[in-house]
Amino acid sequence: MTALEASGRNAVPAVEKSTAGTRPAHPASDHPRRATARKWAEIALFVGPALALFLTFVVYPVVSAARYSMYKWNGVSQFSDAEFIGFDNYARALWGGSDPATHQAFRTAYTEPFWEALSHNFAIIFLSLAIQLPLALIVALTLNRKFRGRAFTRVVIFAPYVLSEVIAGTMWLIIFDPNGVATQWMRAIGLDMPAGGWFEDPTWGFWTVFFIITWKYVGLAIILFLAGLSGVSEDLQEAAAIDGASWWQIQWRINIPLIGPTIRIWAFLSIIGSIQLFDMVWVLNRGGTAGQYSTIASYMMEIGFFRSDWGYGSAIAVIMFFLSFVIALAYMATILRRDNAHPRKAA
Template sequence: MTALEASGTGNAPVVGAQAPATGSDPVTPATTRPRRDRRKWLEIAIFVGPALLIFLAFVVFPMVMAARYSFYKWDSRQPFELAEFIGFDNYTRALVGGTDPETKDIFWKAYAQPFWNAVGNNAQIIALSMLVQLPIAMVVALVLNRKFPGRSAVRLVIFAPYVLAEVTAGLMWMMLLDPRGPVTEMVQGLGLPVPGQGWLEDPQWGFWTFFFIVSWKYIGLAIILFLAGLSGVSPELQEAASIDGASWWQVQWRINIPLIGPTVRVWAFLSIIGSIQLFDMAWILNRGGSTDQYATIATLMVDTGTQRNDGGYASALAIIMFVISMVAALLYMGFVMRRDTADSKGA
């Protein structure tokens, strides 16, 4: 036994020795967490609050008021207090011409027929956008993706109509398509027939002329979006395909077009929603036509509310257009863009 053990101090702790460290980080006071939470919510309120207030004031509140007005028969020239509650009559008039057998034929011609004509025009614009605008925009984007002198200037010219104000573009085309305008004179000079009632008013030519103007106005957005998608395609993939003997068109069809699929689907989504809510150009070009050749749901809604002063029915049309847009968006997001959203979550 050693002297240290005999003294009984062998197992005693050494004076001044430090206890083993329990952690390198200092202990955070409990009061700092509520402060951090308050700071986080303060930052959210400062940055999100103004946008949320604007959204509530200019989107949610008008939509709620429109839903309320849609249940009334209301002459918009008079105070709303004089309106008469009629329930869902405005909706049934738009969809089926009402429920009263005695007035159903009259209401069908006055309400349902113009509504379904506008819905048909919106549907035609959506279908033609996919069948006409999409392939043209894709081909132009593929060509402009190649390097050649003046490529930037050509891109600017193609995109310029999209940034042009709708009022300016509409008035310009009204002057160009006037019965005595330059387009009519040019067509007559070539010995081709011209519409007897004018390009925009002829029952056969009116809608197609309107669709041409809409395509000229908005196809630039599709081209720019496709070019942005093509810029993200790896050049090594295209070079490898070219080395393997693939032609330029085969490279586009097998590599570029499949890889910009998400961009194409995003444009299609924007085009569908924009076609449902299309208003500006159709309204400027004679409010959808004298015989509603190219009237849309939005132009019918505004015409009903401002010209016929039927605020209740116009509000019902606004709610119907909102429901159609929402359903189309949900279906498209659920069935078409589901793969893109799943890939982004997996990444």
């Protein structure tokens, strides 16, 4: 064997080894690009449907209402024929009209239907916090123990909230009918129903509606408070009882402070729900014959759909939206923010 043959035979494996160990070259940025594209695809997949629904059913109606509120339109004719009036609809709602001569320094503003409806919304907010909150707390603290029929009792308490407003409202219309159960009970004890009916009477109408609202929605507060109480350690209560604390002292100093975040969340839901209250009020005689218990939402429906004043009704809708939005932001920034920042110290 010659030296040339030997060197050639030895060189072949070296070339094969070098060839086998070589991989095709790819740009170093391909992998990060694929990862980024996959990340955005996942975000679009999960966020896209929710964003589409939000834009369709929240943003678009608000923008459309803001647009309609600038026009005088009956909702029937072509919108191109509507008359542009700027902010006159808002002026009409807030102080009676765009003419300064009609303002009269708000002397007659509170007699207008809009302000009357708005006052009912705020009255319901106040009464909900003043009556429903203590009532729900007392019931929840009382039921926060083991007893026979505990699950059934909770179902009965929560059942009114599950019922639709139409079914519940119709049921109470039958009960408070001039020949209904409530009227018969009043007559049985020697009393008579309010003049003109339970819902038509100027004094009894609002309180009857608030009673029905309390029956309908207080169950949610009770269940939320019971859920919060279930997270309170029993060792704390037993230790307090051993130290001589009474039942009321345990509730006031331990249970109620520890479910403070739950109470504040319910209060937030109650405030926003009271501002947007519509279904129950509308079912119960469309806010009353003289608007004695109408709300902003029911007044908006009355104006927009039954009086064919879509521009003014849209202005009321926009006012209601911004009122809810501002109150929600203020409540979250001042009250709920503390619970999120210091969940253990919140009380």
